[in-house]
Amino acid sequence: MSYIVLARKYRPRNFSEMVGQDHVVQALTNALLTKRLHHAYLFTGTRGVGKTTVSRILAKSLNCQGIDGQGGITATPCGVCQACKDIDSGRFVDYTELDAASNRGVDEVQSLLEQAVYKPVQGRFKVFMIDEVHMLTNTAFNAMLKTLEEPPEYLKFVLATTDPQKVPVTVLSRCLQFNLRPMAPETIRGHLEKVLVPENVESDGQALRLLARAARGSMRDALSLTDQAIAFGSGRLEEVAVRQMLGSVDRSYVFRLIDALAIGDGKSVVKTSETLRLNGLSAGSTLEEMSMVLQRMAVIQAVPTNAEPDDSDPDAADVARLAQVMPADETQLLYSICLHGRGELGLAPDEYAALTMVLLRLLAFKPNAGQRALAEKKTLNSAPSPRLSVAAEPKVVSTSPTSLSVVAADQPKVLAPEIDGKASVAPERIAEPAIKIEALESSRPMQRLAVVSSHLADELPSQGKLAQRPNSGPAAQASTPIGAIPLRVQADSRTEALAGHSVMPVLIPGEEGDFWHQTVSDMAGRELITALVRELALQSQLIARDTDQWLLRVERESLNQAGTRDRLTAALHASGFPVRLAVEVGRVTDTPARRNAAATAERQLVAEKIIFDDPFVQTMMRDFGAKIVPGSIKPG
Incomplete structure (x- = not known):
């Protein structure tokens, strides 16, 4: 006797054997028990979730004759009567399956509908099952609409599709629609454990977890992969063999990468990536495994009650440890980088080089990377000469398009640049403080320092020494001199808008x-x-x-x-x-084109003046540093 694959051998024969589709089973069971049967059903869902299986069980429930031959419509078909056995073997004359992928024309549908006028030969109901119904042509759909809406009382339609969006709404409105959901990895793993017991196949839990994740919600795919893994492992299911068959990356590499990224060790990241290359492990699988681990880490960080390790999961302890090592914001950032990085692997000439770039991206965009770089830059550029000392509440005392001037709050009338090693004052040049330096706290690091304006420094007396401040106390003598440093200021939007205007040709109106x-x-x-x-x-x-x-x-x-x-x-x-x-x-000097251009420019200037003079716009530009995009203002 030839070998029967697991996906066919363990296909459910009744509703009680269905796995992961309780919402569909419950609805159909109640309908069968109460005899409230619709004339058309539509089952949707991805591949391998049980659409055809539900259709066959429903056909058996409608036509089951019972063990004694006296049975009726039931939610628990006996499986031993002639009708049940014929439906399972695919030779029941009143149950017709049509593959719409290969029989999609109007002639095939018309041939099927011609059988609808004849009453059942063996069973209680005729059941027409059309698989992949979305593949039918529009003409074929139109041909079956009338019969689908008002079929004979002995005829039931069962439609199945993986793409319900392609089914016309005129068909959807005539059917009861049930969506069969992809199954969770835990559900698939539990079913595989039950299947392997009668098969006498030894397995470990981690190998079954790998198979359940690789199935991606499809029980048929899981059983097919299990068949392949049994053959690959010579009748045994072990993690190493299954991982090698699937091309999955060992979680130890994933934990090593996340550890290195958490502490900012770029050398270890590059070394581990090179190890993956030498072992021929998939770069896409690496990012996929990292995404799964990071998702579990994020859950533990957000809900600490989930931090207790699961004894049945060997990775739980490592995941909980990494959740403590890596900050929550970096976990979210790395998760997003891994998801988007999978799409970049195919764009690079070398997927391992692309993997390295994706991993190193976190080191470049760490939340504290900019602060470390700024600290290093300050350390390298520190020198005794250009110094700046600002008191607790520095205030802006004068402004220009390129610089700002500040003095300490406790010295509102003194500007003390260091000249020839001695402090000097110029009280007559100090304007009244108007804007506090805190307004710049949210700006870029270079803009957080308000300093002496360069033009004001140039206007100070050029003598080598100036008179010292009278009545200077110890606090004044201990104060650090203030030096002049240029300050970058955001360009004025009005200036940029004016600069964006093209040079207009000369227009000199003439007599004609x-x-x-x-x-x-x-x-x-x-x-x-x-x-x-x-x-x-x-x-x-x-x-x-x-x-x-x-x-x-x-x-x-x-x-x-x-x-x-x-x-x-x-x-x-x-x-x-x-x-x-x-x-x-x-x-x-005077052409219609130049006159039209001058009129257009005039309307543009009027429109820009209206925008720039608007009080709300001025408030946004003054208080929040808003900037009008050049060229975005268009006259009405």
Whole structure:
């Protein structure tokens, strides 16, 4: 006798053997018990979750004759009567399965529907099961609509599909729809344990976990992978063999990588990535395993009650330990990097190089990486000469487009730069403090320091020494001198907007400018001139006009073509000006195009003035550093 694969051998024969679809089983069981049966059912879900299996069990429930041959509609088919055995073996005459993937035309559907007029031969009901129904053509769907809506009382339709979005709503509205959900890895693992007992196959828990995760919610895939793993492991299911078959990465590498990333050890990250390359382990599997571990870490960090290790899971202790080592924000960041990094592996010429770059990305974007870099930069650039001392509440005392000036709060009238090693004052140059330095606390690090304005420092007396501050106490003598340091300030949005305007051509209105602009606008509005003719009219200046001849001037020789002049002359004739045109090449100062550009620029300036003068906009720019994007203001 030939070997029967596990997916077929352990296919459920009744509703009690169904796994992971309790919501469907309960609905169908209650409907069968109360005899409230619909004429059409639609089962949806991914591959291997039991759509065809439910259909066959439903057909057996409708046609079961019982052990004694006197049975009726039941939710627990006996499995031993002739109808049940024939349906299981696929030879029951009143149960028809149609594969719509290969029989998708209207002729095949019409042939099926022709059988609907005949009553059942053996059973109580005829059952038409159409698998992958979304593959039917629109004509085929239309052909079955009437029968699907009002079938004979002895006919039941069962439709199954993996893509219900492609099924017309006219079909969906005629069916009871049940969505079969992907099964959880724990559910699949528990079913595999039950299946392997009668098969006398030894297995360990970690190998079954790997198979359950690899199945991705499909029980049929899980049983097929188990068949493959049994053959690969010579009748045994061991973690090492299953991991090798699936190409899964050992969790020890994952824990090693997360440990190294938590402490910022880039050398260990690169070394572990190279080890994965040498062992031929999948880069995509590495990121997938890391994502699973990081998800469990995030749950433990958010819900500490889940931190107690599970004795049945050998990885639980390591996951709980890593949740304590890595901060929660870095866990979330690394999880996001791993998810997005899987899509980048196929873009790189070497997936292991891409894996290394994905892992090192966390080190570059660690939340405290910028602070460490700033501290290192301060250490390297520290020198005794340029020093800055600010008291507890420094205040801004003067501003310029490029710098800010501050003094300590307890010295509101003193600006003390160090000149020749001695402090000096210039009380007459100190403005009244207006803005506190705290307003810059949320800015970039270089903007958190408010310093003496460079132009003010240049205006200080150039003598080698200045008089010392009178009545200077010990606190004043102990104060550290304040040096002048340039400050970067965000550019003014109004300045950038003005700078963004292109240089306008010179417009010098002439005597004939108004008349020619009005004439050209009228001809363009009536579509008497188009394309090159319109361009000639817009770019030309009317120099002089006589009763029968007008003189135009253009700057580009390319516009002065005989055919273009003739068409412009004809347009003028149509507008009531029977004149001849003469065109010369030279410098122009007043053309319709320049007048239109000047009007457009004027409307733009008015629109920008309205925006910049708006009190709300000014408040946002002043208090929050808001900036208007250049070019985003358009006149209405």
